[in-house]
Amino acid sequence: MTAPVLVGLPLAGRDVLVTGGGPVAASRAAELQQSGALVRVVAPHVCEDLHDLVVVHADTVRLDERDPIAADVRGAWLVVAADDGPSERDRVHRWAEGEHIWCVVVDDPGTAQIADVDTLLDEGSVDLRRPSGALGSVTLVGGGPGAPELITVAGRRALAEADVIVTDRLGPRSVLAHVRPGVEIVDVGKTPGHHPVPQPEINRILVEQAQLGRRVVRLKGGDPFLLGRGGEEVIACREAGVPVDVVPGISSAFSVPALAGIPVTQREVTAAVHVTSGHEPLADAALACVRDASATLVVLMGVGNLGHIVEQLRGAGADQATPVAIVERGSTPDERVTRGLLRDVVDVAADARVRAPAVIVVGAVAAPGLLTPAGR
Ligand SMILES: C[S@@+](CC[C@H](N)C(=O)[O-])C[C@H]1O[C@@H](n2cnc3c(N)ncnc32)[C@H](O)[C@@H]1O
CATH class of the missing domain: 3.30.950.10 (Tetrapyrrole methylase, C-terminal domain)
Known part of the structure; x- marks a missing residue:
């Protein structure tokens, strides 16, 4: 049986348009796909998760890798506007309204922005400082094996209170679509044989972000201490005098x-x-x-x-x-x-x-x- 989405809209077998190619768009597209919808994504660029979704579910998720146009909304039962910029989302919203099609506009793509790690490591990122100037903290959160239901209540709470979330590829990435607006998400995910951000750099990001006064959550797959290099991250924080704690997770x-x-x-x-x-x-x-x-x-x-x-x-x-x-x-x-x-x-x-x-x-x-x- 297919699960309903949103207010129980039965979308199984129905066309849904998703505009935008970031992780929020990816997560919404995945939810829609799981609810049985026929998803069409239109975006000039797509993140890795969205790319994977299209590859794995080629029969139910289609991708047009270009800017959306007005004609894209036609024939859709529902439109999800998750483009990066507010004016792009508004434009998609207007197109949908003009055709009398329901449109969900993702609140704040700020939640979706995957920060460029190089920019974060750059000295120029000091404008991220919280007004209080207080020392921030790092919380390692074990996210469980991937399903959003398998992260703990304490883990969800830490995510809800975070200013920055530094995330892996494994773990419950779909929960990132529901964090509060303005939270910055830094993707340091590793895939087998491909390590985009080396561990010392991850340690440095955690420490630097906390030193900017931010509450940093390090979201990891499974449990942080089971083959997860969580211990190294704790040591890096302690050496730098940054308060650090751990929310255990359900290990894969x-x-x-x-x-x-x-x-x-x-x-x-x-x-x-x-x-x-x-x-x-x-x-x-x-x-x-x-x-x-x-x-x-x-x-x-x-x-x-x-x-x-x-x-x-x-x-x-x-x-x-x-x-x-x-x-x-x-x-x-x-x-x-x-x-x-x-x-x-x-x-x-x-x-x-x-x-x-x-x-x-x-x-x-x-x-x-x-x-x-x-x-x-
Ligand atoms: C770097 S280890 C991290 C383990 C993690 N700390 C834990 O406690 O689950 C990553 C490995 O965990 C396993 N793994 C994690 N999530 C998984 C999942 N959803 N399904 C299957 N294997 C998974 C795979 O063997 C993967 O290569």
Whole structure:
């Protein structure tokens, strides 16, 4: 069933126009797509999220990469004006009104502006100073695996109080469409193999923004301290004398398998779990837990290294029939589970074109049907 949007408008199968290509436009387009609408985005430039949405949902989200014109609103049941400038949004609004089409004008694109990191790092950004001149603060917020419902209440509160949000690519990016007007969003998101902003620069942005008197939220995917480099950010703040605190988040290591029906521990199956990064060679403890079937192994950031990970486990003497599950894009509408055994999972994953982000679960709990009641 498709979910209604806004005041319950049933938009399934209906044309909706979104103007603008920033993260707010991306988030609105994603919500509309999920509610079943046929979305057309018209914008001269689009952000990475919007680009991804168009690629993944090519059948329901179309992109015209150019400035919107009056004729674009015709035939739409609803128009969402999320262009960068107020005059552009007003213009789209007028076109829609002229055609008697409902138009939602996004309040303040200020919430949508992805600041240019170089500009922020520039000395000239001092006009961002809060009038009080008080020392700001940094709050690391664990955003959970991606679904907006899976960030904590404390995390939402911190976002509501932020002056600046420094965000990652993973985590609940759609919540950024609903922060208060004027909040600046700095995207330092990393994609596999592509690190636009190095960690020391991120640390520097956090510290500098807080020293300008701003309340900075560092929104991170999952939990900040689980393979999230949150500790380094805390140390950087403390070294600079900037007040820093942490709102824990729901880690993908446990939540992504859980959402796919995989309990990382299960009575009479396994009572331990070992979480590791797939970027480095597996440690002896990780190899031993699969070889001895003594614990579930959960690997983050392992998709690109899957062949090597499997090779190491097999080399350590793990049973070839050990179940493996790979859960991609957990908690999002594009979540997918691919299963195999240690002996064949590399081929299975290649055939399925498994991509990051994904959580790899190795061990008896990854077998299909573990939670199916006996006899059904
Ligand atoms: C840099 S680590 C950060 C982990 C994060 N601190 C946490 O606690 O979830 C990023 C990795 O987490 C995993 N991950 C995060 N969100 C995910 C999601 N929604 N679905 C699948 N894997 C996810 C992937 O393995 C990804 O490569």
